[in-house]
Amino acid sequence: MLNPQQVVDRYFLESRCQLLEIAATLDRYDLASRENGTAGADDPRWERLYQSLEILADRGATPDRAERLLKLFSDPAL
Amino acid sequence: MQIIQPHYHGIARTAQDYERMAMSGVVAVAEPAFWAGFDRLYPETFIDYFRQISEFEPTRAAQYGIRHFCWVAVNPKEAENPELSQAVLQRMPEFFDKPNVLGVGETGLHKSTRSECEIMQAQIELALEYDQLILIHTPHLGDKLHGTKRVLEILKGLPVNPDRVWIDHVEEHTLRMIKDAGYWLGFTLYPVTKCSPKRAVDMLERYGFERTLVNSSADWGPSDPFTLQECVLEFRRRGHSIQEGIEVFYNNPARFLGQNPKFDLLPIRLEAIQEEQPATAGR
Numbered sequence: 001m002l003n004p005q006q007v008v009d010r011y012f013l014e015s016r017c018q019l020l021e022i023a024a025t026l027d028r029y030d031l032a033s034r035e036n037g038t039a040g041a042d043d044p045r046w047e048r049l050y051q052s053l054e055i056l057a058d059r060g061a062t063p064d065r066a067e068r069l070l071k072l073f074s075d076p077a078l
Numbered sequence: 079m080q081i082i083q084p085h086y087h088g089i090a091r092t093a094q095d096y097e098r099m100a101m102s103g104v105v106a107v108a109e110p111a112f113w114a115g116f117d118r119l120y121p122e123t124f125i126d127y128f129r130q131i132s133e134f135e136p137t138r139a140a141q142y143g144i145r146h147f148c149w150v151a152v153n154p155k156e157a158e159n160p161e162l163s164q165a166v167l168q169r170m171p172e173f174f175d176k177p178n179v180l181g182v183g184e185t186g187l188h189k190s191t192r193s194e195c196e197i198m199q200a201q202i203e204l205a206l207e208y209d210q211l212i213l214i215h216t217p218h219l220g221d222k223l224h225g226t227k228r229v230l231e232i233l234k235g236l237p238v239n240p241d242r243v244w245i246d247h248v249e250e251h252t253l254r255m256i257k258d259a260g261y262w263l264g265f266t267l268y269p270v271t272k273c274s275p276k277r278a279v280d281m282l283e284r285y286g287f288e289r290t291l292v293n294s295s296a297d298w299g300p301s302d303p304f305t306l307q308e309c310v311l312e313f314r315r316r317g318h319s320i321q322e323g324i325e326v327f328y329n330n331p332a333r334f335l336g337q338n339p340k341f342d343l344l345p346i347r348l349e350a351i352q353e354e355q356p357a358t359a360g361r
Contacts, residue, residue: 001283002316010315066277067250074223074251 022053048072079323080346082331083107083306085184085213085246085266085293088135088146089127095296095303096142102307106145106343108335109135110184110213113153115298121165124152128169132176147341149183149213150174157185157197167197167204174208180338181205183213184246187225190217199232206236211338212243216252218272226252230259242337244291249273253285262334264291267305275309279316287326291334321348 002010029046052069055061061068083099086107099107109131111124118124131148139146150173152163173179182205185198198214205212214233217225229245240260248256248263249272256263265278278292296303310327314320329345336344 064250066280070249070251071223073220075220076224 181211186215
């Protein structure tokens with residue numbers, strides 16, 4: 001297992017890139033809404049994206065973020 | 079490093095895959111029966127498919143020095159057609175005698191419908207009757223959590239030996255329930271949308287190597303057999319030894335699949351050889 005500094009050194013640029021992809025996607029959505037109206041604004045999938053970002057932004061979160069996101073993106077039991 | 083690719087859909091791939099896999103350490107693949115991307119209409123189409131993976135595909139792999147094994151089953155999507163499924167199930171036992179068929183798979187669930195559950199149960203019962211290994215597909219994406227719980231409920235009601243059952247496509251939110259129940263589990267790696275090589279190594283480090291298989295599926299969709307090698311590289315870059323890599327990427331599949339004696343690749347250990355130095359002539 002890596003130490004914390006190694007994790008930062010190895011994954012910072014990649015994480016930065018992935019976050020930029022998300023930022024650009026959110027921008028794309030907002031610009032599309034500006035041009036074409038907000039059809040789909042209540043799509044629960046989009047809401048879940050924002051909820052997932054709240055989980056990621058919580059610095060006090062326990063190290064089970066991937067598991068929590070997967071549960072957030074899981075369909076409710078039938 | 080020698081690698082076993084335990085879940086690989088060779089019929090959907092080109093010979094170049096076999097060539098590159100051979101060049102990067104793969105010595106054996108196991109090919110479960112799966113969905114062709116469209117729903118088949120006739121049982122005979124399945125029979126020809128089973129012939130393809132049990133008779134022809136091994137000859138393609140052999141050209142690159144790769145051993146090829148396979149599984150037969152009706153996949154969860156086509157289990158929605160119970161008449162078709164039952165007709166195929168009647169013919170499956172004749173394939174259990176083929177020299178490279180390891181068991182029943184991949185059965186499992188997709189949308190966890192009643193028909194899917196019934197056909198999965200029927201296939202598990204067939205495997206038990208013929209003493210076959212069992213490979214179970216769990217749903218991808220949003221259906222996975224519920225579908226995995228249903229799989230475990232169905233298994234719990236049957237006299238299965240968890241040692242002989244591999245539940246595949248496991249992720250962080252389904253891992254513990256499978257491990258706690260004693261089954262083998264698999265991480266299936268994809269370039270996008272599903273489990274990544276890095277997350278697989280995270281889970282290996284966090285939950286241990288035991289009863290865990292790593293594979294890259296590699297089917298006709300967006301997929302890449304070399305996500306498995308990416309995972310090996312990530313594992314090694316984090317400081318794990320070659321022997322530990324062999325444990326995960328070779329010995330574990332050899333242990334699980336080797337429960338069927340047809341799979342005759344045994345676990346291996348890396349060992350240095352102490353060779354005697356030749357006597358140097360005095361000058």
